[in-house]
Amino acid sequence: xxxQEKERYLREYEVMKKKGKPFFPYAILKDSTMALIVVAVIxxxxxxxxxxxxPKADPTTTTYVPRPEWYFFFLFELLRVIKPPELVPIATIGxxxxxxxxxxxxxxxxxxxERNPLRRPIASIAGIMTIVAMAFLTFLGANAGSxxxxxxxxxxQYEAGKLVAAQSGCLACHxxxxxGNNGPGPKLTxxxxxxxxxxxxxxxxxxxxxxxxxxxxxxxxxxQFRDMVAFLASLNGEEQETSETEESASGTPHSTGSEGAxxxxxxxxDSGSGS
Amino acid sequence: xxxxxxxxxxxxxxxxxxxxxxGNGAPPAGDGAVTxxxxxxxxxxxxxxxxxxxxKDSPADLVGWVDExxxxxxxxxAMLMRxxxxxxxxxxxxxxATLFAFVVQAVTGVFLAMYYTPSPxxxxxxxxxxxxxxxxxxxxxxxxxWGASVMVILxxxxxARTFFFGAYKYPRExxxxxxxxxxxxxxxxxxxxxxxxxxxxxxxxxIVGVNINxxxxxxxxxxxxxxxxGPEFGATTLARFYAIHMLLVPGAIIAxxxxxxxxxxxxxxxxxxxxxxxxxxxxxxxxxxxxxxxxSYGSGDGSAK
Numbered sequence: 001x002x003x004q005e006k007e008r009y010l011r012e013y014e015v016m017k018k019k020g021k022p023f024f025p026y027a028i029l030k031d032s033t034m035a036l037i038v039v040a041v042i043x044x045x046x047x048x049x050x051x052x053x054x055p056k057a058d059p060t061t062t063t064y065v066p067r068p069e070w071y072f073f074f075l076f077e078l079l080r081v082i083k084p085p086e087l088v089p090i091a092t093i094g095x096x097x098x099x100x101x102x103x104x105x106x107x108x109x110x111x112x113x114e115r116n117p118l119r120r121p122i123a124s125i126a127g128i129m130t131i132v133a134m135a136f137l138t139f140l141g142a143n144a145g146s147x148x149x150x151x152x153x154x155x156x157q158y159e160a161g162k163l164v165a166a167q168s169g170c171l172a173c174h175x176x177x178x179x180g181n182n183g184p185g186p187k188l189t190x191x192x193x194x195x196x197x198x199x200x201x202x203x204x205x206x207x208x209x210x211x212x213x214x215x216x217x218x219x220x221x222x223x224q225f226r227d228m229v230a231f232l233a234s235l236n237g238e239e240q241e242t243s244e245t246e247e248s249a250s251g252t253p254h255s256t257g258s259e260g261a262x263x264x265x266x267x268x269x270d271s272g273s274g275s
Numbered sequence: 276x277x278x279x280x281x282x283x284x285x286x287x288x289x290x291x292x293x294x295x296x297x298g299n300g301a302p303p304a305g306d307g308a309v310t311x312x313x314x315x316x317x318x319x320x321x322x323x324x325x326x327x328x329x330x331k332d333s334p335a336d337l338v339g340w341v342d343e344x345x346x347x348x349x350x351x352x353a354m355l356m357r358x359x360x361x362x363x364x365x366x367x368x369x370x371x372a373t374l375f376a377f378v379v380q381a382v383t384g385v386f387l388a389m390y391y392t393p394s395p396x397x398x399x400x401x402x403x404x405x406x407x408x409x410x411x412x413x414x415x416x417x418x419x420x421w422g423a424s425v426m427v428i429l430x431x432x433x434x435a436r437t438f439f440f441g442a443y444k445y446p447r448e449x450x451x452x453x454x455x456x457x458x459x460x461x462x463x464x465x466x467x468x469x470x471x472x473x474x475x476x477x478x479x480x481x482i483v484g485v486n487i488n489x490x491x492x493x494x495x496x497x498x499x500x501x502x503x504x505g506p507e508f509g510a511t512t513l514a515r516f517y518a519i520h521m522l523l524v525p526g527a528i529i530a531x532x533x534x535x536x537x538x539x540x541x542x543x544x545x546x547x548x549x550x551x552x553x554x555x556x557x558x559x560x561x562x563x564x565x566x567x568x569x570x571s572y573g574s575g576d577g578s579a580k
Contacts, residue, residue, distance in 0.1 A: 001445050009445060015552035016360040017543060022289070024355035025279045027363060034368035035375040042379055042425055046417030053406055056399045057478030059508070066479035069469050071427045071462070079487075093491035104455045106438075107448035115441030115548035127438050169479065210486040212479060 005113040060220035065172040066212065073141025074134045079184030079210070080144070081137070088184065088209055144181055152177040152189070154234055161231025164224045173211070176235070185211060190237035197233040204229065284338035286348035289356045360546035366440070367544055369433040374532065376426035380464075383419040384521060391471070393517035395510055398473040423465055430461050442545040450538040453531055460528050467520040473513065481516075482508060 001009075021027075068076050075096055082091035110123060117124045150166045171180035175187045191200065204225070207213030218225040280288050342348035359367070390409055392401040405412040434454065437443055443451035470481040485508070489499035504511040 006445055012552045013360065013543070013546065016362070016546040016550065017358050019361035019552070020358040020363065020546075021361075022356045023359055024283070027359045027367070028355075030365060030368050031371040034365070034372045038372050038375050038425060038429070039379060042376070042418050042422045045421035045425070046414055049417065049421060051406060051413050051417040051420050053399075053402055053472060054474030054476045057395075057473045057475055059478070066483045067476065068480050068484065069423075069465055071424065071465060072484075089490045089492065089495075092487045093495060097491075100455070100459065103458075104452055106455075107443045107445075107451050110444070113444070115444060115545075117439045117441070117548065120441070123441075124439065127435070131435065207486065210483055210490060212482040212486065 001111055001113045009113070059216035061168065061217060065169045067172070070138065070142065074137035076184075077137040077141045077144070080140070080181065081183075083183050083186075085186065085209070091184075092210060150176045150179050152179070152235065154231065158227075158231040158234045160224075161227035161229070161234075164228040165231055168214070168217070168228065188232065189235060191235050192233045193236035195233075197229055200232050201225075201229045283355070284348075285336070286339050286342045287351050287355065289352060354540060357540070357543070359544055362547040362550045363544065364547065366436050366547075369429060369436050370539070373426060373429040373433050374536075376422060376429050377528065377532070379422045380419060380426060381525065383415050383422060384525075386415050387419055388521060391517075393471070393514045395473065395513050398471065398513055402472050423468065427461060427465060430458050434458060440545060441548050447538070447542055447545070450535060450542070453535050453538070457528060457531050457535065460524050460531070463524050464520060464528070467516045467524065470513065470516045471520065 078091045078095055079088065082088070082095075112120055112123070114120045148166050148171065150162050150171070152162070154162055165176075170176075170185075170188070173183065173185035174180050175182045175189065177189050180188075195203070201218075203211075204214040205218055207215075214225065214228075217228075338348065387405070390401060390405040390412070392398055402416075406416060407413075437451065437454065466481075466484055469484075470477050485499050485502050488502065489495050491498065500506060502512070502515065503509065504515045
């Protein structure tokens with residue numbers, strides 16, 4: 001906007017203002033009506049939807065699937081759309097930061113003097129597309145189910161661990177066979193083929209990347225934690241006959257796996273970002 | 276609309292224009308000639324007379340008393356009587372609606388804070404007590420919870436209105452920047468407030484949220500440590516979120532709303548971008564301002580050209 005355009009705008013605005021009406025009572029009336037509507041909507045929602053209290057926070061279990069408030073769905077869903085582990089920081093911080101900076105600096109790079117949305121098609125289309133994208137991601141987030149069943153077939157000795165994993169909210173971010181959400185975390189259908197039990201135990205305790213740590217579970221209920229590690233280690237995506245024979249051999253060593261985690265640390269740091 | 280002037284305390288009524296003994300409070304058509312009879316009666320509600328002589332006459336005039344000592348009335352008069360541009364419509368109520376949603380959050384938040392204990396051991400029980408035992412406790416908590424959603428929606432709709440009307444352009448760039456910061460602070464309020472009920476949902480969502488902050492380059496890990504009050508989610512984390520949620524961010528929001536409103540009053544709200552000021556010949560434009568006063572205020576949506 002050059003100084004001539006600025007001057008023209010100010011002159012035009014002066015005319016529009018002179019043609020207008022005083023703030024009191026005209027604008028005040030509309031604002032007050034709107035304020036009443038806002039309060040009425042909030043009161044109505046409070047009476048209708050209430051404020052229920054979930055079960056108390058318990059660091060030793062994650063029986064509740066971590067889900068943000070609905071207005072963060074669009075940010076959370078970015079993690080599902082952008083899957084490769086090395087790109088996770090781009091989804092978590094990169095894109096939101098860029099969007100924030102673009103928003104903040106909007107008046108400084110959009111220097112078009114035109115204000116009518118119909119006569120600045122690029123800005124209007126960009127705005128509409130942003131709204132559509134955010135609405136779509138919010139819609140995806142609202143419909144992302146939180147299943148608590150894992151239907152992968154495992155040998156009987158891993159059923160206990162399967163139950164722990166199913167109840168620990170893993171499915172919110174990981175996929176087991178056909179169950180769970182594909183992202184933000186990687187698929188766990190073949191995790192046993194990629195990580196040894198010690199590395200799995202270590203990943204669960206650290207909580208690499210955005211994943212919550214399961215150290216609380218490991219401390220309070222080591223039995224359940226060991227079961228879950230055994231179950232995860234048994235997942236190699238192959239037929240059950242082969243895995244059963246393999247795991248019956250590796251079942252004993254991995255019970256000491258969490259203690260021997262220091263030995264597997266080198267491998268864990270490689271795989272850590274992926275889990 | 277002269278009668279509505281009477282709703283205001285006399286010192287805040289619109290001052291008369293020079294050469295208009297009746298002031299703008301007189302019927303719009305009266306260009307000074309109609310109110311000839313006014314000076315004869317001292318009881319008249321002529322704002323001009325009240326402004327000059329009325330204040331000291333009535334001992335019970337509280338507003339006048341305060342104004343004599345504080346002198347805010349002329350500012351308030353200017354605020355209330357400032358003109359909003361032609362075509363101002365319902366879209367322009369979104370900002371004040373957002374402000375009002377914030378006021379609802381502030382008021383309900385104060386009452387919630389009276390019963391809330393920000394310690395991991397007692398937080399959940401204090402919410403249970405508030406919800407089940409305190410008079411209207413669940414209602415106020417529900418208002419705070421759903422008011423947050425309403426406020427977030429209003430902030431975004433208000434921003435969309437500003438964007439599509441091109442209202443962020445000269446000379447209002449700075450107000451857009453302040454508005455974006457307010458949007459971010461509103462989202463921070465949503466994030467920090469989500470932990471406070473301290474149920475499973477809020478606890479685990481906050482763990483993931485803090486971890487997400489931690490993946491950021493350079494500052495990420497420090498930000499996470501700051502939010503958690505340490506490398507692990509511990510006993511002081513909740514108190515930290517509580518302090519951020521009810522002291523730090525609200526203070527910043529109130530200060531920035533003040534700056535936002537100051538600029539709105541100083542610069543004025545925009546006219547709808549599809550309206551154009553008529554380019555009248557020079558002599559027509561030099562008419563007194565009040566000649567336009569009967570223009571279409573509420574019906575100015577697109578029809579006026």
